[in-house]
Amino acid sequence: MAEALESKAAKPAPMDRLWADDADDRTSDDPALVVDVAGFEGPLDLLLHLARSQKVDLSRISIVALVEQYLEFVSRARALRLELAADYLVMAAWLAFLKSKLLIPKQPGEEGESGEELAAVLQFRLKRLEAMRDAAARLVNRNRLGRDVFARGAPEMVIIDKRNEYSASLYDLLSAYAGQRQRQAITNVQIAKRGVWSLKQAREILTRLIGQFNDWTSLDHFLIRYTTSPEQRSTVIASSFAASLEMVREGHVEIRQHEPFAPIYLRDRQHAARQTEGTS
Amino acid sequence: MSEGSNVVPFSVEDEDGETVKVNPAARLLLAEAARMAEAIVFASADPVSERQLAQRLPEGVDVPAAMAELQRLYERRGVNLVRVGDAWAFRTAGDLAFLMSRDTVQQKKLSRAALEVLSVIAYHQPVTRAEIEDIRGVETSKGTLDTLMETEWVRMRGRRKSPGRPVTYGTTDKFLDHFGLEEIRDLPGIEELKGAGLLSSRMPPGFSVPVPPSDPDLLAEDEDPLTDIDLEELGLLTPKATDD
């Protein structure tokens, strides 16, 4: 609701107009304006407007008269079935309370602020709001950049050369070098220790390799490319021999060895078959 | 172009028309520094801070003195050197506004509510949203504050050290620049308002009057700086920097 009020109020009042003038535009004897809640920025604004219509200094204003005007405004709005924002009604209730306090002298032993004190608070708030109104008006009427006063129309580019400067100490450099070399050396050793060929690995490699050879080829020859170190040699041979026997059983390869401890030869059975077909 | 010629031709006279007598070498250095500062500030559309000037001028230059001299030289020219917070800018002279109307850039007009909130923030900073509402007697819509933040005249300053840690608002150097103010103390009528006790956020009369800080960037005693977490919480990535 308050938002709606604000945006409505914004429409008729262009920024550069002084709303110091607004008070003159909306005189309270214009009944149409009295109930035009949309024209006001909330209950305090309405109160300020009503106070102005008393045409006296805010410090000498009759609070009781002001309260009565406000309450009358609210009752008129209600008579017209105009829906008032909650804060207008809250203000009305508070003002009614204030009025009762002002009319009935303070009882001895009564707690809380006196009517006069409450009235002073209201007066202060009205004065402060009015001061802000005037200040805003004076502010907008100053010479303003882009309207009255101008900046350089063709600013000259400032070229910024961004440069990074790096620093590192020799110690940083050396510890970075030694650290990574050491790390890497240790990792390598671990890989070597774990270098055991599984049967599955051996079979995969054998399958891939066997297609590359047309004739009987020694197993050693197949594997020489993979046996990088003496420690690995036994595991490679063992695993691949076991794998090759399996492949023979399945009919993929043929295997032969002339005598014990002689080189083991392997050949691709399908390949060999195709070759015999081709020659015959 | 006057390349190679570094002599400043203005005859410098004091109020009585007498030539000021100072150490000629220092005088020449200052004049040359003023000339450099002139070039730097003139080249920029935005105000240039004294810190930035000091970085770009030769070492040992008395920047405030150089700027004071320049300001005096341009005092009655068609272009004036004006101070904006701790920065300097050249701006066309105010009395020539009638001549410049043609250059006016169409600016988004602020609503009456927005202007009122702006002045409340300017005169009462640092101020929380609740305090703005107390002064105006009406709720401030989110849109109004957003609009003001968009103009870059208003910024979130910090958080009040009070329950709920509400965000405090204040104005920016852009605000000063736009309204031709050297500093917040130059706000029209601020002294009278202060004297009348109308800038205190709370009643009662005869109350103490808080003085708006002369350096609006300085956090008040009861303010905490905004943290990144705050900003995230508030849905703001970065509050726009006013000085780069």
Place this chain on the structure above:
Amino acid sequence: MSEGSNVVPFSVEDEDGETVKVNPAARLLLAEAARMAEAIVFASADPVSERQLAQRLPEGVDVPAAMAELQRLYERRGVNLVRVGDAWAFRTAGDLAFLMSRDTVQQKKLSRAALEVLSVIAYHQPVTRAEIEDIRGVETSKGTLDTLMETEWVRMRGRRKSPGRPVTYGTTDKFLDHFGLEEIRDLPGIEELKGAGLLSSRMPPGFSVPVPPSDPDLLAEDEDPLTDIDLEELGLLTPKATDD
């Protein structure tokens, strides 16, 4: 703001320092016109032609005379009034152009990865990217090498005479300077690294630290020099710095 004050304070003197004698009323009008033209040209985004000025200045103003006076006033200032075709504009004085560019130096620490690559290049030079990766056991990002080139501690030396002709990297004199080394051979060897506790005393057998070449500027036997064509091919007319 000098509102209401329209007097021009510059004392206008001719070449010999004598005050020019003209009709004082005409003189004042001209001075005021110069002031207006000053504001107009200052605020304009483009150079302003004399025709445009004549349209905006009060009738009867001798525009060329006003501009000539203004030009003279600014002749030796930090900003000059210059003619651009038949139009006028303010420009920074030629001798102060250096003020318009500015170096910003940002101190940065090298990342761990960059330090590692740098040290490998230092010890193993001339070394290719693939070899660096082999030694480190991890891929080297393009950004890391770029950063190192930006430090100017590392340079491309040549191309290895091997398939693919990979680029070889080495260190520069700046590298020696920065790390306080007289020559690249001053880099500590394996025993010194062990002595300093940087390397474990129980390294696996076969572990070695290479000794860099005595003259790092000399191409190795298996290196070709880099040609301009190589550089172009590598997209390196200038190794551009990238922020990371």
